[in-house]
């Protein structure tokens with residue numbers, strides 16, 4: 131059928147396939163909010179195969195109830211990608227990914243308060259020759275800033291539907307749905323002048339892309355234009371490489387321009403901004419309000435040389451206070467219910483191995499991890515809040531200088547800080563770090579920050595270390611701070627080392643937008659939190675369950691005679707034997723086989739060490755009161771009669787826990803975030819290796835000094 | 838002839854126009870794509886509490902960059 135050249139066929143060429151929309155826009159322009167408004171809870175979150183870039187797909191419905199697929203592509207400033215996120219956006223739009231069909235239509239979202247810069251990406255996208263709907267979001271904020279936009283003018287100039295919208299208030303969504311439901315959409319008629327010296331190169335690369343890479347003429351032209359600004363571009367797994375012939379032509383031109391001194395990339399960007407400038411001049415009518423905005427006023431305090439630190443400190447304090455106080459209630463609740471569930475199963479089933487497997491293996495093991503879920507949820511909530519208000523970028527701005535000392539940039543700060551509560555949300559928050567090496571370094575060192583699961587171990591050791599039933603508060607806090615400091619120094623030291631050796635790269639850039647402060651919507655932040663928590667449970671769930679069962683098996687088999695105490699059972703179990711096997715390796719650190727058992731079982735989660743010691747020393751003690759356990763531990767002796775838990779051993783054990791990777795959930799999350807077993811294995815090896823060496827040094831030096 | 842100075846040397850609160858710019862390097866292509874072009878007016882809003890990075894305002898939005906990049910961008914002060 132013959133269509134006029136600027137009218138495209140229906141989304142699927144008339145067939146009944148669900149049309150696929152790609153949602154693209156700059157970071158912070160309200161893309162996630164719009165995606166949530168369009169798709170509600172009908173979303174699926176996963177990864178693009180081979181890269182750890184989030185793939186979000188949802189279903190929206192047209193006015194007539196017809197489903198439409200919407201892919202939320204990662205936020206991007208340009209199709210000349212500078213991060214894995216942007217690379218995925220580019221590759222999907224150019225049809226370079228075999229795992230994702232090229233979208234039928236594109237929804238471009240721009241921030242009305244910042245039209246010029248936002249239009250740069252739109253300008254690149256219009257070249258693709260696909261039907262585009264332009265959503266101009268944040269109309270409320272534009273009005274507040276005294277901007278008046280003649281959107282009908284924009285629509286005229288571009289020849290595509292332009293829809294004003296306030297995603298956060300749900301305004302404009304109906305109009306957008308209507309536009310999305312249109313059976314045909316016009317193609318853009320925007321034309322702009324490619325700089326003359328570059329035009330022949332574009333033509334030649336375009337021809338090669340058509341004949342060698344089998345692209346359509348329009349998309350080939352768009353890709354040719356892009357290739358010229360896409361120097362040192364980021365390549366990610368899953369993207370189809372260029373045909374060698376095309377790459378060759380590109381290199382020849384670049385060399386020629388280099389020799390002639392032609393600034394080809396710059397002149398391309400210039401011509402785009404020229405065209406955008408002309409558009410903006412017709413569309414944006416600025417009225418005279420240009421005094422300091424609310425954001426400027428907040429920033430005068432929030433990034434002030436003195437007040438800035440206080441605000442940052444206060445925000446962090448609030449974060450930790452809420453984690454440690456608010457989380458306590460749900461944690462107690464979970465604790466009680468896990469115990470009740472185990473008891474119910476105990477009552478309902480006949481005694482036997484299967485029952486023990488379920489109660490002591492599965493329920494106790496998984497319960498030991500989900501007890502941290504409240505803390506993890508609160509952290510996710512806070513991180514989401516910091517992100518959507520815009521404060522996250524300020525924290526990165528303030529901390530950049532300090533982080534640059536070890537070769538990272540300010541964006542690593544919040545992930546590392548969150549890891550003081552729990553490394554899992556910290557590691558999952560590293561996705562905001564664009565540079566993949568910086569991201570990896572941050573992931574590798576994050577678990578060195580002392581997390582809350584280490585607290586019970588520290589507390590028990592401090593109790594055993596200090597004579598008397600009551601530990602003076604000052605001593606307790608002092609030793610605790612020492613351990614936190616040790617982990618922090620370790621994390622920064624290793625970050626420095628990794629950036630210098632294994633993951634050497636250019637010093638990270640700090641080219642970052644500081645978006646205006648915005649009031650976030652609780653619903654979106656909560657949705658973000660639930661989504662993160664669900665990813666964690668889904669990815670770590672099987673590993674946690676599996677390891678819990680293995681650990682239970684190791685402690686339950688082989689069976690001791692029926693009249694044995696739990697301590698005797700544990701002593702002759704596989705775990706007990708493993709403790710004996712381990713003893714030669716840990717004896718130089720001052721640990722015997724019984725502590726060895728604790729090291730093995732606490733691989734599930736560090737705090738399990740405390741309950742294992744309870745079983746090993748045959749005491750009934752709770753988290754609240756470790757006095758009986760402390761007494762039993764102090765009574766423990768080596769076979770030659772020396773005291774086992776000397777102050778030196780206690781200190782050494784704490785140092786071991788500062789550094790050792792004793793957390794299966796973290797390992798599972800690192801595997802997900804790095805796409806394979808290589809890095810979690812490396813991380814476990816370097817952390818536990820460091821723990822061993824440092825403990826050895828401290829113990830032997832302490833012995834040498836007569837402790 | 839107007840005097841050119843480095844963007845990193847601009848006083849807090851001062852405005853200037855971008856004049857010269859390195860042609861290559863990932864940082865500079867990206868800065869261009871973010872709208873920092875020869876002829877673009879910018880204002881230095883502030884420096885971070887520890888002196889680096891700096892925050893500039895251009896085309897109605899705020900952008901941060903490190904001094905190590907800003908050193909290579911020459912501007913003409915709007916005096």
Ligand SMILES: Nc1nc2c(ncn2[C@@H]2O[C@H](COP(=O)(O)OP(=O)(O)O)[C@@H](O)[C@H]2O)c(=O)[nH]1
Pocket residue numbers: 155156157158159160161162163164205267268269270271295296297298299518519648649650651654
């Ligand atoms: N006032 C206003 N705020 C909005 C609008 N759309 C989004 N926001 C807010 O802008 C912030 C960033 O939005 P988000 O969707 O996370 O941006 P993204 O980075 O593009 O995904 C959030 O706090 C939103 O609540 C809007 O139309 N008006």
Ligand SMILES: [Mg+2]
Pocket residue numbers: 158161162163
């Ligand atoms: Mg978002």
